[in-house]
Each structure stands twice: as structure tokens, then as C-alpha cells.
Amino acid sequence: MKQGRRLQAEVSASWEQALLGRKQAQYAQFEASPQTGFDGRYARVDSHALALRAGLTLQSSERLRLGVSAGTRLLGNSRADISGNVSLNWAF
Numbered sequence: 041m042k043q044g045r046r047l048q049a050e051v052s053a054s055w056e057q058a059l060l061g062r063k064q065a066q067y068a069q070f071e072a073s074p075q076t077g078f079d080g081r082y083a084r085v086d087s088h089a090l091a092l093r094a095g096l097t098l099q100s101s102e103r104l105r106l107g108v109s110a111g112t113r114l115l116g117n118s119r120a121d122i123s124g125n126v127s128l129n130w131a132f
Contacts, residue, residue, distance in 0.1 A: 046099040056089045056113070089113040095125075105129040 069077030095109030107127040114120050 048097045052093045054091045089115045103131045
């Protein structure tokens with residue numbers, strides 16, 4: 041790397057486990073109309089997951105930084121979600 045440039049890499053792995061019950065419910069109402077409300081009930085299917093993430097950041101100068109990262113959560117039953125991020129920071 042040229043003087044003043046810095047490359048940073050990061051990798052993480054974690055296990056996510058839901059601490060709440062799998063059946064969740066909530067009730068919502070509007071303050072302006074308390075008699076109007078509704079129930080929301082659903083079962084969580086993603087109670088456990090293996091989360092993996094990797095990223096690179098290049099600090100090319102004191103004022104400019106470029107970053108890229110990607111991650112996934114591996115859920116049960118061959119399901120997964122994928123996320124990514126690209127960032128450009130410029131200090132002026």
C-alpha cells in the first residue's frame with residue numbers, strides 16, 4: 041500500500057437464537073381513536089440462524105474511504121437471506 045493508504049478486512053461468524061417464544065402477538069390502537077384497534081399474531085420461523093459477514097474498507101486518503109461488505113444468515117430448512125453494503129465516505 042502507498043503511504044497514507046490503509047486496507048482493513050473484517051470477518052465475523054455468530055449464532056443467533058431467539059429468546060422469545062415462537063408464537064407472538066401484539067395489539068395496536070390509535071391514540072386519536074382508541075376504539076379502533078387490531079391484533080397481530082404470527083409464528084416465528086427463524087428462531088435460530090448462523091450469521092456470516094465479511095467486509096473490506098480502503099482508506100485511500102485522510103478524506104476518502106471506500107467500503108464493501110456482504111453477509112448471510114443461514115436459517116433452517118435450506119433457507120438463507122443475503123445482504124450487502126457499499127459505502128463511500130468523503131470528509132469535506
